[in-house]
Amino acid sequence: MTDSDNAEAEAPAAAGGRTRRLSFALLPLVAAIVVGIFLFRGLSLDPRNIPSALIDKPVPDFQLAALPDRPPGLTAGDLKGNVALVNVFASWCVACRAEHPLLMELKRRGVVALHGLNYKDRPGDALEWLGRYGDPYERIGADRDGRVGIDFGVYGVPETFIIDKNGTIVEKIIGPINETILKEKLLPLIAELDR
Amino acid sequence: MKVVAVASLLALMVAIAPAWAVFTDPPLADAAAEARAQRLMQDLRCLVCQNQSIRDSNASLARDLRVVVRERIGAGDSDGQAMAYIVNRYGDWVLLDPPFKLATLGLWIGPFVLLLLAGLGVVVIMRRRRRQPAAAPPPLSARERARLSDLLDETE
DSSP states (O other): OOHHHHHHHHGGGHHHHHHHHHHHHHHHHHHHHHHHHHHHHHHTOOTTOOOOTTTTSBOOOOEEOOBTTBOOOEEGGGGSSSOEEEEEEOTTOHHHHHHHHHHHHHHHHTOSEEEEEEESOOHHHHHHHHHHHOOOOSOEEEESSSHHHHHTTOOSSSEEEEEOTTSBEEEEEESOOOHHHIIIIIHHHHHHHHO | OHHHHHHHHHHHHHHHHHHHHHTTOOOOSSHHHHHHHHHHHHTBBOTTTSSSBTTTOOOHHHHHHHHHHHHHHHTTOOHHHHHHHHHHHHOGGGBSSOOOSGGGHHHHHHHHHHHHHHHHHHHHHHHHHHHGGGSOOOOOOHHHHHHHHHHHHHHO
8 A cells, every 4th residue: 555545545534633643743842831831930949948847846945055145045935925036147157147137127126026046156256246237136045066956957047937926936037038028028927926 | 010009099099988978077886876877868968058968068067967867876766766857857858868758749650650651652552553454445446447457467
């Protein structure tokens, strides 16, 4: 059988056959579009933004001493009874300086108990840093060896934990707080938790 | 002379190779426990440098986590307990080998589903091809019959 005979033989069923063949031809295009959508979405995902394993869990039990001559220190018990933020910071952390003015503003507003967790820092450096840029914190726990940081799942400084009145971690912000995060996420969440 | 130089260089490389892998952390005194800890470290992701294990990373957090793993193993934890200790703090993301659960179902069985679909497609196409010749070709027209007999005559 030659090719031309073959085409003649299929002619009566052409209408159904042609649309089917067309849909087969479009299959690679459809597949490419689906893969493209996933890859395009991947562009806007931040691989550093790892959801915390501690969301909706109580704060880990911990007791941290204060920085020298800068009482009080910070313990898990201090995080119960009112809405609180725990800001993980260090004098060696450049991004912490970027968010620092906003922490000072948060202190001025007085809407939330803001505590500091001084992560793997030399106490002298931390005190000097706070002296130079201002001290927005109520309590500061000095986590010199970073063990409490590990209990909190800290992997990059700065990080900020939002804790409700029962001492449950509600949210964690990774990286420096900026104006948008403060106004659109942090303040509304604090207001909601305060109710 | 040259052979000796090459041999000693090779010996030196072999001797210092383990030092690259484990940096300078003090190992556990019990060699079996240390081997277990090393195995676990290889399966834990360094969260700072993401696609390295904490065993291979020199980030300070990786170092701290190596200390924690050795501590847990040293305290008599099973491998599962020691891993759970880290996962409870850092989530499944810290595991380089993702666990089999509902959220990762697509990841684990997706390739097999695709393979199955492709296999089914091949079977369907093969079947259709095999069925087609069974349909009887339409009878020859008068012209075709004349041409055929001409051709047969020619070859005789």
